[in-house]
Amino acid sequence: MAQPNWNLLHRDTQAVRVAVERSQYGENSEALYLTSGYVQPSAEAGARRFAGEEEGYTYARAGNPTVTSFEQRLAALEATEAAVSTSSGMAALLMMCMGLLKAGDHVVCSQSMFGSTIKLIGSDMAKFGVESTFVSQTDLAAWQAALRPNTKLLLAETPTNPLTEVCDIAALTEIAHQAGALLAVDNCFATPALQRPAELGADLVIHSGTKYLDGQGRVMAGAICCSQQLVDEKFIPVLKSCGMTLAPFNAWVVLKGMETLDIRMRAQSERAHQLALWLESHPGVARVYYPGLPSHPQHELAMRQMSGLGGAVVAFDVKGDSPELARTNAFQVLDSMQLLSLSTNLGDTKTLCAHPASTSHGRLSEAQRQAAGVGQGLIRVAVGLEHLDDIKADLERGLSLI
Numbered sequence: 001m002a003q004p005n006w007n008l009l010h011r012d013t014q015a016v017r018v019a020v021e022r023s024q025y026g027e028n029s030e031a032l033y034l035t036s037g038y039v040q041p042s043a044e045a046g047a048r049r050f051a052g053e054e055e056g057y058t059y060a061r062a063g064n065p066t067v068t069s070f071e072q073r074l075a076a077l078e079a080t081e082a083a084v085s086t087s088s089g090m091a092a093l094l095m096m097c098m099g100l101l102k103a104g105d106h107v108v109c110s111q112s113m114f115g116s117t118i119k120l121i122g123s124d125m126a127k128f129g130v131e132s133t134f135v136s137q138t139d140l141a142a143w144q145a146a147l148r149p150n151t152k153l154l155l156a157e158t159p160t161n162p163l164t165e166v167c168d169i170a171a172l173t174e175i176a177h178q179a180g181a182l183l184a185v186d187n188c189f190a191t192p193a194l195q196r197p198a199e200l201g202a203d204l205v206i207h208s209g210t211k212y213l214d215g216q217g218r219v220m221a222g223a224i225c226c227s228q229q230l231v232d233e234k235f236i237p238v239l240k241s242c243g244m245t246l247a248p249f250n251a252w253v254v255l256k257g258m259e260t261l262d263i264r265m266r267a268q269s270e271r272a273h274q275l276a277l278w279l280e281s282h283p284g285v286a287r288v289y290y291p292g293l294p295s296h297p298q299h300e301l302a303m304r305q306m307s308g309l310g311g312a313v314v315a316f317d318v319k320g321d322s323p324e325l326a327r328t329n330a331f332q333v334l335d336s337m338q339l340l341s342l343s344t345n346l347g348d349t350k351t352l353c354a355h356p357a358s359t360s361h362g363r364l365s366e367a368q369r370q371a372a373g374v375g376q377g378l379i380r381v382a383v384g385l386e387h388l389d390d391i392k393a394d395l396e397r398g399l400s401l402i
């Protein structure tokens, strides 16, 4: 049977149909190839494959058909030429650093990136002589001012965790390219269902597949979406020598998860929006952070950049006249929950609630936390697929006591 022209099909269709490699049995669902080695058709062919002169799998550290299917489907959704996958989101960020940077290079990074990313750039890469400057994510002048002649990479995340700050990807691309640097965007929160950074100019799109791509809280995975040239020349060599390989089983789970990414993101974003509106009018709540609300500082930019939806993560400050009281009130809300999960993960069909000040941002000093805008009364809700009324009722249990 002839193959369709994948580029002409809609993204919903691509999410379900791209990169189905059928074996001789004609299975309809994607096959899971659990093998670490491959039998070569001849010694000559084996030699050519190892030399990179002929297509063909050699050893699973460098490639596996199920893993390839995941990479091709994600690249289609992100509108990039190619993708390379890794064992986790952090492994993708590590691979990016190892592939693109060397001692003496400089990175400009948003100060509100995921906590482990800040540690990777600011501490781990610093050990190998990579310099970095952290800037306020939404302040384009600060990004510009941080540039140096040796700046090779700008790294942003939008919306950010937990305060959902949004930055202008197209404007950051301009700043990066004028300086001869690349722009990488961590698209974990929005996913390609809502936002495609490459279409706005970003050179690299980073994913934690652990979150919404899997979408059901089962396995860890990561990926970099970018040009075929960057994959072939910068990242595959790192994968071969460092081995941050995605396991075929995990690739298969995430591949199947992506089939429902669009409808999950829409359904979860709608619930998050309704929850944000309800929280904003609640007497126990001091402030709500959600890109879909007109009160959000970058609301218009977010709506332009994120397909008109705000994403599935809502954060809010409970009332409390002192940090101690705010913390007590936040803990009361979390400890009164009977249904929702007290968990620092996100991107699950089950709604997850967390207290950032004592978990993801717990290692910071109070002053650093204040600078990051993470107060003691802040609660982050990664909204899942439960009925909205049940989510509200579970939060109301503790909120009504404030």
Ligand SMILES: *Cc1c(COP(=O)(O)O)cnc(C)c1O
Pocket: 088, 089, 090, 091, 114, 117, 157, 161, 186, 188, 189, 207, 208, 209, 210, 211, 220, 221, 222
């Ligand atoms: C979770 C997360 C990561 C790290 O991904 P892992 O799969 O947990 O290694 C990176 N960036 C963002 C925004 C995340 O939420």
